[in-house]
Amino acid sequence: MPLTHPERVAIARLHAMLELLPTAFDKRLGAVGVTAFEHTLLDALAHSEDGFMRMSELAHKTNATLPRLSRVVTSLERRELIERVPCPSDGRATNAVLTARGAEVHELSQALYASAVRELVLEGLGRLPGDGVAQLTDLTYAVLSSLDADHPRAASFGGDPEPECAADPVPTCDADPVPACAADAID
Amino acid sequence: MPLTHPERVAIARLHAMLELLPTAFDKRLGAVGVTAFEHTLLDALAHSEDGFMRMSELAHKTNATLPRLSRVVTSLERRELIERVPCPSDGRATNAVLTARGAEVHELSQALYASAVRELVLEGLGRLPGDGVAQLTDLTYAVLSSLDADHPRAASFGGDPEPECAADPVPTCDADPVPACAADAID
DNA sequence: ATATTTTAGTTAAAGGTGCAACTATTCGTT
C-alpha cells in the first residue's frame, strides 16, 4: 500500500535534510580542519571530566562502529589531537585521551559548531509558530525510539562500567528516558 | 556563546537521527539489492512520465553531485536497471532511462521503501500528541529553508526545460513554495 | 566564421565507511 501524499511530502523533505545537513556541518567545521564526526569525538572527550574514554564507550556514545572510530582516532592521533593510551586495568582496552592541542582545537570547533547549529537549524526553527526546539526534541525522540528497536546496539543500557555516565554531575535537563545511543551528548 | 541545554539536547538527537536513519534505510532496501539513493533515482525516473531524465536534472532533484550520480548510474547500467541514451537535441546531454527490469526492481524497492518509512519514521510520529506528519513537514521545511540559503545549488529555480515539472499533471498537495532541491520528490 | 566561454558529463585520486577476518586479552568452566 503506497504512502499518502502528505506522508510523501514529509518524507521527501526529511530525506533532503538527511542528505544536506551533514554535508553542511562538515563544510562549516572544515574551517578548523575537523569533520563533524571528529568534532563530536573531541567534544565527547572534552566533556568527560576524566578527559579520556574507552574506544568502545566513545563508539557507543557517538553512534559509530568500532572500525570507523578506530580509523578516525588514528587520523586524529597523527594530528596529535588525541592520544591512545592502553588501559592499565584491562589489557584489551584502549583509552582515547585529549591532548593539549586537541583541547585547543576543540575550543575552536565548538564555537564553529555552535554557530553552525544556530545558522543551519535553530534559525529555521525560530520561524515556526510554536517552540521549534521543543518540537524538534519531541519529534526526534519519537523517531529514534522506533529506530532503536531496529538498531543493533542500544536497546537500553544497563551496565556501564564507567561511573561518570550513570551518576551525572552536571545538572542535566529533566532528561526524558531517551535510549542511550540515540541521545548521546546529552550533557 | 554556548548553546542552551534544551538546544543541545535537540541537536544531539537530530545528530543521532542524521547518523542512524540513512543506514537504517539502506539496510532495509538491501533486501532488493539497491541502496536508498539508487531507489531514489529509480523512483525519480519512474515518476517522470516520459520515463527518462537528464543527468543534471536527476542530480538536482536528488540533491546529489554530478560525479556521484554518474558513478551510480554506471553501476545501475551494469545491472541493466537504467540505460544511458544520448540526448538527440543536445549533444552534451545524456538521458537516463528506466529499463523494463529497472521498473520491476523499482516496484519492489518502492514497496520496501514504503514499509521502511512506516516502520522507521511514521510509526514513531504516530506516538506524538498532534499530527506528527504535519509537524515533520513544517519542521523540515523550516530547516531546509535556512539551509538553502547556505546551499550552493537551489536558491530557487526559474527555467526548467522539461515542461512536466512546471505543469504538474498529478494532483499535488497545496504545495507550499519549498525551494526546489529541498522538496524534490514532492509529487 | 572563428575564438572564447559555459555547460554537460566523465574520470582520476584521495579519503571515508562498513563488513568480515584477525589478534590479543579476559572471563567462565571444569
Next chain:
DNA sequence: AACGAATAGTTGCACCTTTAACTAAAATAT
C-alpha cells in the same frame, strides 16, 4: 591450572563520495 567462549580493538577489502582535472558540445562574442 587450562581450555573454550566472549570482549576490545585493529586491519584488509570492497565500495562510495568528494574535489579537481579533463573532454566534448553548445552558446556567445568578436
